[in-house]
Amino acid sequence: MFExxxxxxxxxxxxxxxxxxxxTSRMEYSPSGVNLTFMxxxxxxxxxxxxxxxxxxxxxxxxxxxxxxxxxxxGNYKTLARFVLLKNMMRQMGWEEERLRLEWIxxxxxxxxxxxxxxxxxxxRSLGPLAxxxxxxxxxxxx
Amino acid sequence: xxxxxxxxxxxxxxxxxxxxxxxxLVDAAAKMPEVVTAQDYVYMCSDPxxxxxxxxxxxxxxxxxxxxxxxxxxHLNTFRIAARSAGMNPYLLNVANIREQCTWVHSDPVKATQxxxxxxxxxxxxxxxxxELNPLKIPVTRRALVIGAGIAGIxxxxxxxxxxxxxxxxxxxxxxxxxxxxxxxxxxTLDCSQCIMTPKMxxxxxxxxxxxxxxxxxxELTGFVxxxxxxxxxKPQYVDPSKCTSCGECSAxxxxxxxxxxxxxxxxxxxxxxxxxxxxxSTYTLDEDACLGLVPLICGKCKEVCTPQAISYDLEQEIxxxxxxxxxxxxxxxxxxxEELGEYGYGQFPDVIDGxxxxxxxxxxxxxxxxxxxxxxxxxxxxxxxxxxxxxxxPDRHKPYCSKICCMYTTKHAMLYKHRVPDxxxxxxxxxxxxxxxxYEEFYQRAIEEDGVQYFRGKVGKVYEENGRLMVHGTDTxxxxxxxxxADMVVLAMAAExxxxxxxxLQMLKIGSGSSGFVQEAHPKLRPVESITQGFFLAxxxxxxxxxxxxxxxxxxxxxxxxxxxxxxxxxxxxxxxxVDEDLCIGxxxxxxxxxxxxxxxxxxxxxxxxxxxxxxxxGACIVSCPSGATSQYNTTDAQVASMIKVAMGExxx
Numbered sequence: 001m002f003e004x005x006x007x008x009x010x011x012x013x014x015x016x017x018x019x020x021x022x023x024t025s026r027m028e029y030s031p032s033g034v035n036l037t038f039m040x041x042x043x044x045x046x047x048x049x050x051x052x053x054x055x056x057x058x059x060x061x062x063x064x065x066x067x068x069x070x071x072x073x074x075g076n077y078k079t080l081a082r083f084v085l086l087k088n089m090m091r092q093m094g095w096e097e098e099r100l101r102l103e104w105i106x107x108x109x110x111x112x113x114x115x116x117x118x119x120x121x122x123x124x125r126s127l128g129p130l131a132x133x134x135x136x137x138x139x140x141x142x143x
Numbered sequence: 144x145x146x147x148x149x150x151x152x153x154x155x156x157x158x159x160x161x162x163x164x165x166x167x168l169v170d171a172a173a174k175m176p177e178v179v180t181a182q183d184y185v186y187m188c189s190d191p192x193x194x195x196x197x198x199x200x201x202x203x204x205x206x207x208x209x210x211x212x213x214x215x216x217x218h219l220n221t222f223r224i225a226a227r228s229a230g231m232n233p234y235l236l237n238v239a240n241i242r243e244q245c246t247w248v249h250s251d252p253v254k255a256t257q258x259x260x261x262x263x264x265x266x267x268x269x270x271x272x273x274x275e276l277n278p279l280k281i282p283v284t285r286r287a288l289v290i291g292a293g294i295a296g297i298x299x300x301x302x303x304x305x306x307x308x309x310x311x312x313x314x315x316x317x318x319x320x321x322x323x324x325x326x327x328x329x330x331x332t333l334d335c336s337q338c339i340m341t342p343k344m345x346x347x348x349x350x351x352x353x354x355x356x357x358x359x360x361x362x363e364l365t366g367f368v369x370x371x372x373x374x375x376x377x378k379p380q381y382v383d384p385s386k387c388t389s390c391g392e393c394s395a396x397x398x399x400x401x402x403x404x405x406x407x408x409x410x411x412x413x414x415x416x417x418x419x420x421x422x423x424x425s426t427y428t429l430d431e432d433a434c435l436g437l438v439p440l441i442c443g444k445c446k447e448v449c450t451p452q453a454i455s456y457d458l459e460q461e462i463x464x465x466x467x468x469x470x471x472x473x474x475x476x477x478x479x480x481x482e483e484l485g486e487y488g489y490g491q492f493p494d495v496i497d498g499x500x501x502x503x504x505x506x507x508x509x510x511x512x513x514x515x516x517x518x519x520x521x522x523x524x525x526x527x528x529x530x531x532x533x534x535x536x537x538p539d540r541h542k543p544y545c546s547k548i549c550c551m552y553t554t555k556h557a558m559l560y561k562h563r564v565p566d567x568x569x570x571x572x573x574x575x576x577x578x579x580x581x582x583y584e585e586f587y588q589r590a591i592e593e594d595g596v597q598y599f600r601g602k603v604g605k606v607y608e609e610n611g612r613l614m615v616h617g618t619d620t621x622x623x624x625x626x627x628x629x630a631d632m633v634v635l636a637m638a639a640e641x642x643x644x645x646x647x648x649l650q651m652l653k654i655g656s657g658s659s660g661f662v663q664e665a666h667p668k669l670r671p672v673e674s675i676t677q678g679f680f681l682a683x684x685x686x687x688x689x690x691x692x693x694x695x696x697x698x699x700x701x702x703x704x705x706x707x708x709x710x711x712x713x714x715x716x717x718x719x720x721x722x723v724d725e726d727l728c729i730g731x732x733x734x735x736x737x738x739x740x741x742x743x744x745x746x747x748x749x750x751x752x753x754x755x756x757x758x759x760x761x762x763g764a765c766i767v768s769c770p771s772g773a774t775s776q777y778n779t780t781d782a783q784v785a786s787m788i789k790v791a792m793g794e795x796x797x
Contacts, residue, residue, distance in 0.1 A: 005792055013655065013675065016244075020214045023243030031249040034261045034791040035240070037215075039719075040781065043763025051785055056792035071676070072762035073653050073739040082767070107675075108658040114248075 004124040006117075008061040011041045013071035014106045015063025020130035021110030029114040030121040033061065040064070042075030044085045049100060054132065056099035059099045059124040061116070066104040076104070096127055145177040145271055149263060150196055152187035152212035159185075161246035162256040168211065171260045176266045179203050190219050192754045196222065197229035205231060205272040211239040211263045216666075232275035234718065234778060238606045239266035265787040272783035277562055281757050283369040284468035285709045286311065290361055290648065293321020294691060295683025295698040296473030297343050302702030303471075304352035308709055311465045312347065313356045313643060318422035319344055321475055325405065327505035327513070329691055331586035332554040337421060337508060344423040354465075357424060360644070362462070364652055367740075367760070368678030369468045369714045379458035381429035381437075382415070386453035389417065389425050393445035393454065401433045403510075407500045409518075410510035415445045416455075420508065429454070469678050469705045472654075472662055473698065474645040476684035479534040479638040483541060487530060487635055488606040493519040494607065494613055496632045497533075498552055505559050515563050517632045524567065524631030527560055528615045529553045530603050531573040533591035534638035542638045544659050547688040549636035550577045554587050556634060557596040570602050570628055572617050580690065594616035599626050606633055639688040654679055658696055661687045672700040679706050718775050721766060725751045727773035733764035734774055 010016040016037040022029070024126045037045060041064030049060050062083065064076040082103065103116050149172035153159035172181035173334050180203050184192050187210055200208065208231065210222045215238040223233035241259040249255040285308050289300045300310045320326070324344075326336035337755060349354055356375050363374035382393075397413035405418045412418075414433035417425070435441040437456050446454040481489035481497050486726045489495045494517045503509045504516065517524045534541040550573065557569035576598070578584040590596040599711035601618040608614070612629040619626050641649075641660040649656050654674050655663040662685050665675045673680050682698035683689065689697070708714075721742075728751040734743040735752060740756035743765055745751075752774075765773045766781075776780065 007788060007792055017216070020216065020240075023214070023245075023247035026247055028250055029248055030252040031251065031258050032243075034258060034265065035244050036265065036784070036787055036791065037240075038763060039760075040762035040764065042767060043776070043779065045781065045784075047768045047781070048784055048788060051788045052792055053790045057788075068650060069653070069655065071653060071655070072760060072764065075739075075762050075764050078737070078764050078768070106658070107655055107663060127542040 001057055002125055002128060004032050004058040004079035004121055004129070006059045006061055006120065007057040008033040008035045008039050008063065008126065009041065009044045009048065010035050010063040011040060011065060011071070011075075012037050012039050014069065015041075015103070015113065017107035018063070018105045018109045021107065022113045026112050027110060027114045029117045032121040032124075034118055040070070040072045040075040040080040042072065044082075046082055046089075049086060052093070053130060054098070058127070058130045059101065059120060061120055062100075062102045063105050063113070064102070066106055069106065080138045094132065098123060098127065099130060145207050145253070146179045146203060146205050147177045147207035147209065147267060147270055148203060149173075149175065149178055149181040149211065149267065150199070150200055151181070151183040151189055151206065152192070152210065153183060153185045154212060155185065158242055158246045160257060161250070161252060163252045164317055167256055168263065169254045172209075172211075172263055172267075175264055176206070177271055178267060179205070179416045186266045187212050188221055188503045193221065193225040196225050200229035200231050206235055207273065208236040209239055209263060209266045209270055210236065211259065211266070213240045213242040214238075214244070215239050222269065235270060235273050237266050237270050237273070239263045242461060261791050265791040268786040268790055269778070269783055272780060272786070273778040275776055277720040279756050280713045281369055281716050283709060283711060283714055284371070284466050285309075286465070286467045287469045287471060287705050288313065288361070288371065288373050288465065288467040288648070289471040289473060291321070291473035291475055291644065291683070291685065292319035292347070292357075293475045293683060294323040294340065294343070295474060295475070295685075295694040296321070296471065297347055298506070298695045299471045299473060299699035299705075300349065300353050300680045301343065301346060301577055302699050303705050304350050306351065306706040306709070308706070310353045311373070311375075311467060312353055313358070313359050313361055314361045315358070316418070317358055317380075317428040318418045318424070318440070319347060319355065320423070322499070323691060324419065324421070325499060325502055325506075326506070327502050327509070328559060330551045331580070331582045333555070335507070337506075341502040343423045344421065348423045348425075355424065357461070358428065361648070364470070365759070367716075371467045371470060371678065371709070373446065373465045373467060375463045375465060377461040377463055379460055380426070381431070381433070381454055381456060381458055382427045383453045383455065384424050384426040386451045387426045388451055389427065391417070391427070391451070391571070392448045392450070393427055396444040396448050398442065398444070399429070399433050399435060409500065409503050419515045469584055469680065469708050470684055471680045471701050471705065472645070472648060472674070472685050472699075474648060474681040474685045475642045476639040476688060477642045478544060479640045481635060481637060484533055484635065486605050487533065487603065487633065488608075488613070489635070491631075492606070492608055492613060494690055495635065497635050497637045498549070498556060500591065501556055501634050505556070505563065513563065515778045517558055522631070523564055525564070526568050526628065526630045526657065527557075527570070527634060528603075528613070528628055528630040529569060530635065531571065531636045532602075533635035536574060542640065542659065544688075545577065546639040547577070547638065548690050551580070551583055551586065551635045551690065553634075554578075554590045554596070558590045558594045561594040561596065569594075570630070571596060571598045572601060573598060574600070574602065580692070601626070641683060641685065645685045652676075652679070659687075661685065672697055673704055678708075683778045716757050717761060719779065720756060720761045721754045721774055721776050722772045723754060724775070725749070727750055727771050729771045729773070731770060733768050737765050737768045739764070
């Protein structure tokens with residue numbers, strides 16, 4: 001069976017703390033993702049997402065605080081705007097836009113983090129591996 | 144070439160028992176680029192673990208360390224302190240979270256091991272790109288802002304002021320005291336609430352270190368730990384507290400009668416009033432919403448009779464600014480509205496009331512002078528049913544959590560009712576009795592044994608009216624019988640929920656709340672009186688339902704945290720912030736608009752944007768918005784992120 005690879009960009013204050021809570025509560029979920037924690041989801045550059053896809057990710061999850069709850073006041077709204085634009089771009093590149101997912105997961109929502117990871121893994125699994133257009137050297141830096 | 148060490152913690156069996164073997168992790172780490180030593184240890188956070196880390200840093204001359212262990216929220220600081228004492232810059236050390244975000248959540252050891260290696264590998268990349276940094280020094284304003292002046296806020300303010308620092312205490316109501324001032328007697332000792340509360344209220348009024356703003360709310364709070372600026376909206380009181388003698392002449396002539404909210408509407412008050420006799424400040428206040436009209440002036444009677452000339456109608460709302468270094472949130476709770484519980488007949492039947500309503504009736508200084516009278520016909524109720532968990536512990540329809548105080552206050556209510564109405568019979572429907580405080584179980588037993596309170600373990604299905612009485616249908620799950628009681632009055636132990644003010648402040652301050660809407664503490668066990676946002680401390684029911692002793696203890700805890708903060712000569716600000724490569728900056732100023740903290744400023748002369756270091760919170764939003772790539776973040780550069788992504792997703796090594 002195809003085992004997808006998911007790159008997860010999580011904000012430190014909400015979603016990463018939610019992922020920590022899932023751990024503390026010993027919940028079980030798919031090991032398809034590797035987390036990279038930023039101070040805020042607004043530090044996630046659309047380029048980072050493209051680099052992840054180039055380098056082997058079949059799906060990318062961005063996790064931020066719920067609207068109105070951003071630790072930095074409005075960072076998650078900036079993330080949302082960038083996310084919408086990037087989804088457009090993915091369509092133009094011929095990639096399924098479902099491969100990119102944005103979720104608001106609070107520090108108290110360990111269970112939601114688990115649900116999202118499991119659901120998203122199943123979804124990416126049904127989409128199959130990402131068809132990459134070029135091999136490239138994939139270090140991303142020249143983008 | 145960097146010299147990096149990787150130290151993998153077993154965490155007993157929490158990590159070691161859930162990967163294929165620790166050796167697999169260490170062997171993989173040893174092969175990572177620029178790694179000169181890879182070790183494992185049973186508990187890295189233990190003293191010997193830290194000593195080992197220090198020794199290895201010195202032995203190998205390390206200039207980069209990855210500790211693969213639990214969440215960085217737990218021990219990043221521990222290891223950075225150890226690194227510093229070994230002579231390495233602490234910002235060259237990072238934590239790979241392989242416990243909470245790996246071994247604890249994946250039961251397949253092979254997959255957990257593979258993922259842990261990727262996490263360690265990407266953390267090595269972060270460390271490879273990290274540079275030495277030094278914390279920024281910032282000054283501390285040694286004044287505290289306490290928001291909310293219930294028992295928790297009062298206690299925190301008194302403790303901080305006793306430590307020798309000034310306190311700005313803000314209360315939205317005309318008087319301080321909060322819910323505790325409304326209570327009749329308190330469990331488990333049956334102390335009169337006012338009697339133990341008012342000395343503290345008076346102390347607040349007399350304390351020269353406490354600056355009290357009543358009828359006020361915080362409308363803006365900017366800055367950061369040690370250096371906050373608060374804007375306080377002071378509603379006009381129309382009565383000068385320095386002149387008012389509380390003679391009450393004004394109230395006597397006022398023609399407007401409205402329900403008194405302090406008495407839950409059981410009594411009435413005038414438009415110019417004092418909320419209760421022991422109010423602090425002890426000044427009459429004019430409720431402009433209730434008054435017949437100030438602009439244009441309709442009545443003006445109160446001013447005419449005011450001998451000391453304390454009343455002035457042409458006052459306006461004021462915004463006052465205060466500088467403070469720490470903030471205590473003590474904004475308390477509200478009772479969950481009874482309207483939400485239709486099955487218990489609130490709204491339909493006037494004799495269905497909530498606990499606070501009964502408190503006012505039981506209070507000797509209350510509207511009935513301590514007599515229990517049912518609202519519909521003012522007769523003395525002879526059979527009273529108390530329903531616990533009204534709105535609590537019902538995840539599907541209401542609040543999922545236990546409101547914690549209701550078991551004990553219902554016991555107290557039933558007992559006090561019996562003391563007032565010796566020939567009456569109290570019944571209590573409960574799910575579980577939670578009497579875990581000191582002397583609480585004994586109090587509950589006393590209610591059963593001495594006062595004959597009858598308890599039914601079960602829920603009430605419905606309440607309806609028949610022949611002027613309230614028919615309560617419930618079950619007693621211990622005997623399996625249906626219970627039907629014809630009651631004269633029903634008292635609902637409503638769930639406690641975050642107060643409206645708590646909700647407003649959390650939104651305004653962007654402070655985290657838990658799933659139930661109460662303020663989230665930094666750690667549920669180890670940092671229970673502070674928020675994860677530095678400089679904010681928590682006291683009382685704003686953090687979750689709690690009784691008076693707990694609220695007071697937490698308030699004193701928060702105060703001691705504030706005092707510890709003020710005892711520092713200067714504070715340190717995280718240096719992992721944004722910076723600008725001025726050669727690349729095109730002066731577009733997008734970053735200036737993006738920054739929520741006004742940390743990004745444009746230097747007109749040089750034509751470039753800069754970062755005001757101490758204002759930058761390191762969110763990184765400006766970096767992404769920078770079109771020329773001039774802005775980056777210390778130790779989270781795009782180059783670091785690129786290589787972290789590559790190793791996290793790729794099979795091959797960089």
